[in-house]
Amino acid sequence: MTRTRQAVLALLQRTRQPVSANEIFDQLQQEKVAIDLVTVYRTMHVLKELGLVLQLDLHQEGLSRYELKEGREHHHHIRCQICGLIVDLLLCPLKKVTKLIEQQTQFIVDDHTLEFTGLCPQCQ
Amino acid sequence: MTRTRQAVLALLQRTRQPVSANEIFDQLQQEKVAIDLVTVYRTMHVLKELGLVLQLDLHQEGLSRYELKEGREHHHHIRCQICGLIVDLLLCPLKKVTKLIEQQTQFIVDDHTLEFTGLCPQCQ
DNA sequence: ATGGTATTTGCAATAGACTTGCAACAATGA
DNA sequence: TCATTGTTGCAAGTCTATTGCAAATACCAT
Numbered sequence: 001m002t003r004t005r006q007a008v009l010a011l012l013q014r015t016r017q018p019v020s021a022n023e024i025f026d027q028l029q030q031e032k033v034a035i036d037l038v039t040v041y042r043t044m045h046v047l048k049e050l051g052l053v054l055q056l057d058l059h060q061e062g063l064s065r066y067e068l069k070e071g072r073e074h075h076h077h078i079r080c081q082i083c084g085l086i087v088d089l090l091l092c093p094l095k096k097v098t099k100l101i102e103q104q105t106q107f108i109v110d111d112h113t114l115e116f117t118g119l120c121p122q123c124q
Numbered sequence: 125m126t127r128t129r130q131a132v133l134a135l136l137q138r139t140r141q142p143v144s145a146n147e148i149f150d151q152l153q154q155e156k157v158a159i160d161l162v163t164v165y166r167t168m169h170v171l172k173e174l175g176l177v178l179q180l181d182l183h184q185e186g187l188s189r190y191e192l193k194e195g196r197e198h199h200h201h202i203r204c205q206i207c208g209l210i211v212d213l214l215l216c217p218l219k220k221v222t223k224l225i226e227q228q229t230q231f232i233v234d235d236h237t238l239e240f241t242g243l244c245p246q247c248q
Numbered sequence: 249a250t251g252g253t254a255t256t257t258g259c260a261a262t263a264g265a266c267t268t269g270c271a272a273c274a275a276t277g278a
Numbered sequence: 279t280c281a282t283t284g285t286t287g288c289a290a291g292t293c294t295a296t297t298g299c300a301a302a303t304a305c306c307a308t
Contacts (some may be wrong), residue, residue, distance in 0.1 A: 002256065036258050041295060060181055063294060085244045109242040118233040160287050165266065189264060
């Protein structure tokens with residue numbers, strides 16, 4: 001755990017939103033922490049391997065975001081199409097989903113994406 | 125509707141899997157249809173605008189795929205992590221999801237992603 | 249501390265998907 | 279036919295992310 005990596009972790013701790021590599025880079029630049037963008041990517045890779053960080057690839061964002069794993073359970077996200085605000089969803093069971101989420105987050109839901117991954121019959 | 129665009133549409137019609145821009149490009153090259161990759165991208169944009177084609181941005185693929193809209197209802201997909209096979213899911217209601225999907229597709233589900241988009245309170 | 253090994257970092261270059269500018273080339277229509 | 283519009287190809291550029299390599303740093307046993 002080097003100074004650089006601690007700076008990244010500290011940033012993640014004080015950031016509520018999932019952040020992209022570029023946002024981490026920019027933020028640390030502003031705080032006069034010398035760090036290369038490449039190092040940010042490599043650090044995120046390491047923190048993921050260590051299980052400290054979750055990587056999010058939100059639909060249609062075209063980039064990866066990262067958030068601290070801490071003790072968090074499996075959860076999903078909702079993102080505002082206009083300002084980009086990302087809010088955690090505390091439920092997952094996926095029934096009456098839209099109504100509950102609208103109540104819980106005060107968002108107006110207009111779309112969602114559901115994807116599964118697994119093994120197809122031929123590959124099992 | 126130019127010859128080029130008809131060639132793309134025809135390809136989509138005879139393809140069962142959602143295809144990427146590069147796959148369209150390669151396939152048409154093989155069929156001796158002269159087309160630029162840029163034109164493929166622009167054509168997909170047009171076909172999307174016309175409501176003829178759906179664009180899929182599947183989780184962790186890092187590229188877009190396209191499929192004919194035809195009369196299809198809203199649906200989701202499942203993709204094999206090994207061979208990349210993509211199969212349509214006919215259900216969406218999202219309850220007991222995993223079990224049903226495993227029965228229906230014979231896949232072994234090991235992960236899924238659910239994302240919503242909408243308007244946050246500040247932006248409404 | 250000291251020297252040696254392994255890890256981490258920065259810089260430059262690269263990869264891959266996608267977009268844009270621009271000029272050439274249809275196609276359409278009065 | 280001429281003018282207006284839409285379409286294409288080529289080159290170059292954007293953006294996120296990765297890789298090679300040498301220099302800097304951290305770690306550790308002596």
